Amino acid sequence: MVIDFSRQLHYVWALLPEIILCVSGMIILVVGVTGRYREAHLAVEGELEPGRSDDLGWLALLSLSLAAVANAWLYGVTEVGVNSMIAVDQFRLFSNWIFLLAAVLGILISFAYVYRQRLQAGEFYALILFATSGMMFMAGARDLIVVFLGLEVMSIAVYALTAFNRRDRKSAEAGLKYFLLGAFSTGFLLYGIALVYGATGSTNVAVIGEIISSGEGSRNLLSAAIALLTIGFAFKVSAIPFHMWTPDVYEGAPAPVTAWMSAAVKAAGFVAFLRVLMVGFDSMYPLWYPILWWLAAITMVGANLIALVQTNIKRMLAYSSIAHAGYLLVAIAAANETASAGMLFYLLVYTLMNMGAFAIVMSVSHHSEKRLYIDNYVGFGWAQPLLGIFLTIFLLSLAGFPGTGGFMGKIYLLLGAAESDLWALSVILVLTTVLSYWYYLRVAWVMWMKNPEVEGQYDRITVPLPMRLALLMSVGLILYVGILPSGTLEFARASIEGLGNFGGGLLGQGP
Numbered sequence: 001m002v003i004d005f006s007r008q009l010h011y012v013w014a015l016l017p018e019i020i021l022c023v024s025g026m027i028i029l030v031v032g033v034t035g036r037y038r039e040a041h042l043a044v045e046g047e048l049e050p051g052r053s054d055d056l057g058w059l060a061l062l063s064l065s066l067a068a069v070a071n072a073w074l075y076g077v078t079e080v081g082v083n084s085m086i087a088v089d090q091f092r093l094f095s096n097w098i099f100l101l102a103a104v105l106g107i108l109i110s111f112a113y114v115y116r117q118r119l120q121a122g123e124f125y126a127l128i129l130f131a132t133s134g135m136m137f138m139a140g141a142r143d144l145i146v147v148f149l150g151l152e153v154m155s156i157a158v159y160a161l162t163a164f165n166r167r168d169r170k171s172a173e174a175g176l177k178y179f180l181l182g183a184f185s186t187g188f189l190l191y192g193i194a195l196v197y198g199a200t201g202s203t204n205v206a207v208i209g210e211i212i213s214s215g216e217g218s219r220n221l222l223s224a225a226i227a228l229l230t231i232g233f234a235f236k237v238s239a240i241p242f243h244m245w246t247p248d249v250y251e252g253a254p255a256p257v258t259a260w261m262s263a264a265v266k267a268a269g270f271v272a273f274l275r276v277l278m279v280g281f282d283s284m285y286p287l288w289y290p291i292l293w294w295l296a297a298i299t300m301v302g303a304n305l306i307a308l309v310q311t312n313i314k315r316m317l318a319y320s321s322i323a324h325a326g327y328l329l330v331a332i333a334a335a336n337e338t339a340s341a342g343m344l345f346y347l348l349v350y351t352l353m354n355m356g357a358f359a360i361v362m363s364v365s366h367h368s369e370k371r372l373y374i375d376n377y378v379g380f381g382w383a384q385p386l387l388g389i390f391l392t393i394f395l396l397s398l399a400g401f402p403g404t405g406g407f408m409g410k411i412y413l414l415l416g417a418a419e420s421d422l423w424a425l426s427v428i429l430v431l432t433t434v435l436s437y438w439y440y441l442r443v444a445w446v447m448w449m450k451n452p453e454v455e456g457q458y459d460r461i462t463v464p465l466p467m468r469l470a471l472l473m474s475v476g477l478i479l480y481v482g483i484l485p486s487g488t489l490e491f492a493r494a495s496i497e498g499l500g501n502f503g504g505g506l507l508g509q510g511p
Helices: 008-014 016-031 051-076 090-108 111-116 121-140 144-162 169-200 205-213 219-236 246-252 255-280 282-307 313-334 337-364 385-399 405-419 423-449 465-483 486-496
Strands: none
Touching: 008 016, 016 051, 016 121, 051 090, 051 111, 051 121, 090 121, 090 255, 090 337, 090 465, 090 486, 111 121, 111 255, 111 465, 121 144, 121 255, 144 169, 144 255, 169 205, 169 219, 169 246, 205 255, 205 282, 219 255, 219 282, 246 255, 246 313, 255 282, 255 313, 255 337, 282 313, 282 423, 313 337, 313 405, 313 423, 337 385, 337 405, 337 465, 337 486, 385 405, 385 423, 385 465, 405 423, 405 465
């Protein structure tokens, strides 16, 4: 099917997955405050059957399935031209698979938590759908205004989810911190967009790229705009020194929200950042390349060093998330097809392994905000062998151990960096990866090499059916792409073709 998206009516088809999520979110929101669901969040544990709140979770999963069908349908659509505000290209569609997968896993691991913490299920699941639609808006945006609108749709929903547990003071504190710093960073992004418009007279990314390539536009304004845009995106992906919010927000937010946002929000930021730089500012690569080089280097080194001394497992995974942002920044700095395809592959794998690790953390904490220290995992492997094996696989994949998806992801990032002669950055990536083995394997060592301090302390651990499905899906896919990565990588590489010229990455010789 060939569709001209310059006609406004046809944007309905271009945005079909997002429309499905938004409409479904509103339906779940209304259903959640009516009839048998109205008092679900007020019930005391044991006085209400979990099925009442679980119904809304399954309805949200059905909505995500319909959005996935719509996303698959868009592969058969061919758009006319490349100057529309919404792109219907394979880059956007591959990114949508990441967001949908993250949302499915986030909902599957949250069933028991929502019930036990007596959260309002309708609002919780609706906010996840709204935030996912915002991420998808960002991935498909060819216009900086649409990027901004998608960012705001995502951010407002995530702010609310971070502070969702009103009975927990840490959750409220995390939500406030995230909101204040997020609003501040959004200001940088908006000022950057304004300067781009002032320099080029357009906010369309493709048109901006054409104007800059032709030598038009104020270079001084564009230089300032790139700096401001980089600050805005660096905040969303938690790059050092714009990471200050991450440890406190990840520790204070409800555990399933932390798991989901650590993967999905990061993916949305990187996908939008890559499109803006590769399409709009590709010809200005010599200007923004040194900025990305230093951001990547500082983020990889700083985050891994700080993670070494963490004793709270949520904070450790928070600094781990920052370190992975540094690895992904290497791909943008390389600015070639291999690195960009590797970035998409890595985002997919990171979603699986990080959310899988958080799912087991939630099980150990009995779906609450307790038992979140590494010492709480003493002897866990022998007491719960299957969960111990799963967590070990997730930790090894996060560390980049051979045979896992995380290892193959880093290999492809290194290949992309080598293709652009970023040897120093490649060495930093390898060394910081080796450094990360210490804090990842420390958890595995505690699980398997120490005896439980209290006999039977892990007997109360429960893994509901939805969480089992999420764990099996995550472990299976991590091992599959770790052993047979070629199919997924070729899919990612095909999604990158036609995104940008990728000419700038060949210039990289160090900052």
